[in-house]
Amino acid sequence: MNPGLWGDMSxxxxxxxxxxxxxxxPTLRLRRALEQAPAGARVRLLADDPLARIDVPxxxxxxxxxxxxxxxxxxxxxxxxxxxxxxSSV
Numbered sequence: 122m123n124p125g126l127w128g129d130m131s132x133x134x135x136x137x138x139x140x141x142x143x144x145x146x147p148t149l150r151l152r153r154a155l156e157q158a159p160a161g162a163r164v165r166l167l168a169d170d171p172l173a174r175i176d177v178p179x180x181x182x183x184x185x186x187x188x189x190x191x192x193x194x195x196x197x198x199x200x201x202x203x204x205x206x207x208x209s210s211v
Contacts, residue, residue, distance in 0.1 A: 135164045135204075140197065144172045148180050151202070155184065158204035163189065166200045173198050 137154045139147035147168040154164045166177060174191075177200045181188045190201035 133162070134201070135162055137164060137166045139173075140167050140169045142168070143170050144176060146170075147173050148176045151177065151200070152180060152184075155186065155202065155204050160205060162204045164202045164204050166198075166202070168198045168200070169196045170198075173200070177202075 135154050135158055137150050139150045147166060147170055151164065151166045158164055178188055181202055186205060187203040188200060189203050192199045
């Protein structure tokens with residue numbers, strides 16, 4: 122695995138590992154983490170379902186959030202999302 126692929130691990134992130142799960146589980150787990158994340162937090166989703174490439178950007182856009190990073194290493198996908206906090210409409 123490329124160590125730089127998953128971003129700067131020194132910054133605090135909430136990690137959601139949904140590898141091994143198929144649609145809609147990765148997106149549902151990401152949404153739950155975003156709902157519980159404090160304002161300013163970043164949530165990283167790891168998934169290996171190819172549909173996550175489509176589902177995650179759509180979810181993030183529909184929630185009005187920012188997809189900071191999207192990467193792939195083999196079959197593993199990584200998405201970094203900036204959360205807006207529990208007081209938002211997530």
